Amino acid sequence: MAHALSEFHLYYVKGRVFEWTFALSMFFAGAECLVWDNVISFGAFHWMLQVTSQKWIGSLLFFIGWIRISALMFNGQLLFGRRFGWGVRGVCAALSATIWAQFAFALIQGFALNGVPSIGLPFWTMFTLAELLIAYQVGAEWKK
């Protein structure tokens, strides 16, 4: 059992912990938005609701999270004789960076209007930067 878990970790998880973290977070955040109401209406995030509804935001998070998890599970397998996993993961990282940036910008707007920064601002900012770094690392894997 321990050996099987070690093999699993080595094959699927090693070197991709951040990607798994963001993919699963996005997936479950999307599920949360789809199941419960008024999840995003707290604090500065309500400005996101002026663009689109919570259901659409939840669907977007859920869908991108699902695609990303699938790409991580593919892990180098061939489709039509080519590896697409790296491309899907890269595009998902870029899209995720855009989404995290929207959360961060909503908090920046709150900071600008209230004069007090939200505690979540550094987190969302670092999430955005981490996703950009992941996009770079995934691009570097394309020939492997």
Place this chain on the structure above:
Amino acid sequence: MKMLGPWPVLQFIFGLAILGGGIFMIIKGTQKGGEPKITPQVEDQRDRWRAYEHLRNIEENSFKMVALMQQLLEEQRRLEDQLKALAAAIWNRGV
């Protein structure tokens, strides 16, 4: 047009900039990762050392095996000579 917060244009541009940055990073990564670099890990080096030790062991043992087989052959020849001598002695006694 619905207000995207206090600065709608800036928010839209910010989102596009981050998306463009992500695409740019992917492209930079593909340029950097042209040749897959195989860096020997500690475990790989350890395995290689162990493999060379096994090969050295096999090489030493193979020389020993040859020497032992030559010795065995010598002993068999001696045994054959002694059996011939015994057979001749039994034959001569009978005659």
